[in-house]
Amino acid sequence: MDDYESLSHSKWECKYHVVFIPKCRRKTLYGELRQHLGEVFRRLAMQKECRVEERHLMPGHVHMMISIPPKYAVSQVIGYIKGKSAIHLARVYGERKRNFVGQHFWARGYFVSTVGRDEAVIREYIRKQEAEDTRLDQMNMWR
Numbered sequence: 001m002d003d004y005e006s007l008s009h010s011k012w013e014c015k016y017h018v019v020f021i022p023k024c025r026r027k028t029l030y031g032e033l034r035q036h037l038g039e040v041f042r043r044l045a046m047q048k049e050c051r052v053e054e055r056h057l058m059p060g061h062v063h064m065m066i067s068i069p070p071k072y073a074v075s076q077v078i079g080y081i082k083g084k085s086a087i088h089l090a091r092v093y094g095e096r097k098r099n100f101v102g103q104h105f106w107a108r109g110y111f112v113s114t115v116g117r118d119e120a121v122i123r124e125y126i127r128k129q130e131a132e133d134t135r136l137d138q139m140n141m142w143r
Contacts, residue, residue: 015115
């Protein structure tokens with residue numbers, strides 16, 4: 001029971017694997033923006049009493065394992081993180097880069113899966129996602 005979080009009347013462990021993409025699959029998640037977004041996601045999750053357990057920003061998408069209390073819907077938290085991070089990007093980077101359009105940075109929708117007993121497997125998958133994408137790209141070069 002030590003691994004579980006608690007609210008006033010419940011013990012819980014609700015972790016989700018979430019993937020979402022920037023609109024038009026923009027390749028802007030690398031470089032300066034990539035490091036900056038990790039901290040933004042972490043702070044926004046904390047505002048909703050959530051915790052980002054693992055994250056990896058790929059050139060065209062974001063992988064995240066997030067712990068969300070049962071009093072919040074997954075869609076509510078992910079919508080909040082995507083919306084507030086888009087507004088933040090528009091304010092911070094909007095003057096330097098014209099292709100940031102505020103609330104329209106992220107595409108609609110996302111993928112979500114419950115973690116359950118496969119937490120270690122999913123953590124490993126998120127960590128090694130970039131290497132796996134590179135390996136698959138190299139394999140496709142020979143086709």
